[in-house]
Amino acid sequence: MGGAQSTKKHDIIRVLTSETTLDEEDVVIARVDDLEIGKRGEDETGQRSDSATASKRNGITIALDGVGNEMKLSNTSLKTILSDVSGVIESGSMAAVMGPSGAGKTTLLDLISQRKTEGIIHGRVLFDGVVPTLSAIKKYTAYVPQTEAFFGPATVYETVLFAAMIKLPGTSREDIEQKFEMVEHVIDQMGLSKCRDTKVGNHVIRGISGGEQKRLAVASALCTSNPRAMFLDEPTSGLDSTMAAEVIKSLSRLNREDGRTLIVTIHQPSMHVFQHFTKLCLLQDGKLAYFGKAGHNPMEFFVAQGFPYEPGFNIAEYFIDTISVSDHGCTAYYQSSALSRENLAKVAEITSLNLPMNAMTINTESSANGKGKDSPYAHDSLTELRIMLRFKDAPRWRDGMFWFTRLGLYSILACLLSAFFYQQKHTPSGLLNINGIAFIAIILPTFMAQVHVEELKFERELYTRHFHDSYYRPSNFIASKIIGELPMTVITAVSFSSILHWAVGFNSEPEAFFFFCLVNFVTFTIAQLIGCTVSATLPGDVGPASVLPMFSTLNMLVGGFFIRASTIHDAWQWLYRVSFIQWAWSAVMVNEYTNGDGTPRQFYDHCGSPTGGLDELIEQISLPESSLRLLRLFFTRQTECDPISGDSVLRTFSLEDRNRWMSLLYASISIPVYLITFYFGVSRVRHEKR
Ligand SMILES: Nc1ncnc2c1ncn2[C@@H]1O[C@H](COP(=O)(O)OP(=O)(O)OP(=O)(O)O)[C@@H](O)[C@H]1O
Numbered sequence: 001m002g003g004a005q006s007t008k009k010h011d012i013i014r015v016l017t018s019e020t021t022l023d024e025e026d027v028v029i030a031r032v033d034d035l036e037i038g039k040r041g042e043d044e045t046g047q048r049s050d051s052a053t054a055s056k057r058n059g060i061t062i063a064l065d066g067v068g069n070e071m072k073l074s075n076t077s078l079k080t081i082l083s084d085v086s087g088v089i090e091s092g093s094m095a096a097v098m099g100p101s102g103a104g105k106t107t108l109l110d111l112i113s114q115r116k117t118e119g120i121i122h123g124r125v126l127f128d129g130v131v132p133t134l135s136a137i138k139k140y141t142a143y144v145p146q147t148e149a150f151f152g153p154a155t156v157y158e159t160v161l162f163a164a165m166i167k168l169p170g171t172s173r174e175d176i177e178q179k180f181e182m183v184e185h186v187i188d189q190m191g192l193s194k195c196r197d198t199k200v201g202n203h204v205i206r207g208i209s210g211g212e213q214k215r216l217a218v219a220s221a222l223c224t225s226n227p228r229a230m231f232l233d234e235p236t237s238g239l240d241s242t243m244a245a246e247v248i249k250s251l252s253r254l255n256r257e258d259g260r261t262l263i264v265t266i267h268q269p270s271m272h273v274f275q276h277f278t279k280l281c282l283l284q285d286g287k288l289a290y291f292g293k294a295g296h297n298p299m300e301f302f303v304a305q306g307f308p309y310e311p312g313f314n315i316a317e318y319f320i321d322t323i324s325v326s327d328h329g330c331t332a333y334y335q336s337s338a339l340s341r342e343n344l345a346k347v348a349e350i351t352s353l354n355l356p357m358n359a360m361t362i363n364t365e366s367s368a369n370g371k372g373k374d375s376p377y378a379h380d381s382l383t384e385l386r387i388m389l390r391f392k393d394a395p396r397w398r399d400g401m402f403w404f405t406r407l408g409l410y411s412i413l414a415c416l417l418s419a420f421f422y423q424q425k426h427t428p429s430g431l432l433n434i435n436g437i438a439f440i441a442i443i444l445p446t447f448m449a450q451v452h453v454e455e456l457k458f459e460r461e462l463y464t465r466h467f468h469d470s471y472y473r474p475s476n477f478i479a480s481k482i483i484g485e486l487p488m489t490v491i492t493a494v495s496f497s498s499i500l501h502w503a504v505g506f507n508s509e510p511e512a513f514f515f516f517c518l519v520n521f522v523t524f525t526i527a528q529l530i531g532c533t534v535s536a537t538l539p540g541d542v543g544p545a546s547v548l549p550m551f552s553t554l555n556m557l558v559g560g561f562f563i564r565a566s567t568i569h570d571a572w573q574w575l576y577r578v579s580f581i582q583w584a585w586s587a588v589m590v591n592e593y594t595n596g597d598g599t600p601r602q603f604y605d606h607c608g609s610p611t612g613g614l615d616e617l618i619e620q621i622s623l624p625e626s627s628l629r630l631l632r633l634f635f636t637r638q639t640e641c642d643p644i645s646g647d648s649v650l651r652t653f654s655l656e657d658r659n660r661w662m663s664l665l666y667a668s669i670s671i672p673v674y675l676i677t678f679y680f681g682v683s684r685v686r687h688e689k690r
Pocket of ligand 1: 079105
């Protein structure tokens, strides 16, 4: 029963990779296998002869032909990071790239996967005999970086599921069911069943262990394209020996069962871990010290050079110690060795094939999405957005921090402000306070935008990683972020506005209340976009942290409250014109001091009453406000107390000609403006260098 199920799962995976089983592919595989290196590849993995067929089908033969990299240093001199690395990693191999720190392991992995774009790059890397395009690499291979970024609130299952949904083509019911099954299979395969429903975790959420994170990274990579080759940068770093062994065991199973080619950079693995590798590439200062079979072969190679091996000593440690003490003797020895010549011959065999582009096992077609040959994305834009909203952003709603940093913080702030501005009278000093609290309500979200700066700083790593792997388009990252957050922005704006509106005693007309909510919704959205723009555009921590307060202060100064609009210096008039703060504040001010019909409100709170207790008496009579006003007028001597007109307050701030809807419209223009800057930051600014 279990066997039948497992066969079915393998069938599903085969179905999902059907685009790689082209007829042409078989022809070329046959040609590569005809070569001696193909046979050797099988010999090397002789203990798993039944997987050899799978190796031919699923793995990729990777040939390194004089690969090197030089970096220009600031003093214009060149630093050689990697020099003349040649050799063949046969399809279905599990290769370890080892060497002391700084030897060039990551650089080699980055060059193979075309992630390294810096400096001068020498030589070429061939996949099944041809130099692949970047989109072919993205389609057929997966790269698992040393430090993986995850979405903390999502569970292990949700993380893998999102990878499968967004990266694998197909949206029919059958496709979706297959993806669900594949996810279950991969979770099982990577030994993650125990923590399937545990949150991945981040700097605030306690999540899965380091080893589980490494395996989750591999599981996600497996689901993105069912890759034929995987490149893993230090998958065991930071793990204890048991966890490291578990990770490598899972990788080894992956390699055995599905015949994928795995290239793994690794630091001094234990004997137990080292025995899983079939191929070894040893580097010292960017040069090869050994390139060939793993197992006992490298030991014999070094013993032959006169470096004795003490039985029982960790073999990987022996290699590293040996090449470190040899002072480049080992790299010189390798270059003149028969092994080096043999490796060069294997590479020459492959390069001499001169395979045509249309007959390669690695082709450049996009992943069957029918949306253009060169599109690296699995879905059209709308489907992609739907998947993101459903599978990427949904877990956020379970995150307490998400609620606290929006609804929680704004509600607390509204209560705090209410304590200071509780029930203001419409007296001269009360009206001054009302103007002040209206301004604070408008400027507050700009300071609170720091929340979005911080959040995106962590998300930046994740989206950089997702962009590398063409998970989704930058525009959809932005769209999902804004749309996904929209309900929370509405809830927060309504809650903040309700508390403040009631506590302060703003214009009590229902329409005025809804308008106040609307203005707050607009300013919250703009503030979110500003925070995201700052974080996406400015690299590092210092830039975003210093720009936002500067931006908020400048906007505050031209907001029209602290400095009267007419007295703002000419040099800053442009900022006054474009500042959403002043437009939003004027919208709130006009809303506060004008009746629904556009007439100015009149305030009598400052007027005394000749008959003591008149106000209290009037308040007990339930009459419309206009009748109450008449009553007050009747009992109050007009000559002694003119009402304060809303118009006069607006005039004080040069706002008498403003219309609240037009003001809100002008404030809202900042939304598309900051959307564009956010898009620019996300799509154009790189935060990591390769
Ligand atoms: N952009 C760069 N400019 C200058 N030197 C660089 C650059 N990138 C890498 N290097 C240097 O190249 C060498 C190889 O770096 P790489 O990260 O490939 O080593 P590694 O073997 O992976 O090291 P580790 O095991 O410590 O991760 C190092 O000495 C590093 O300082």
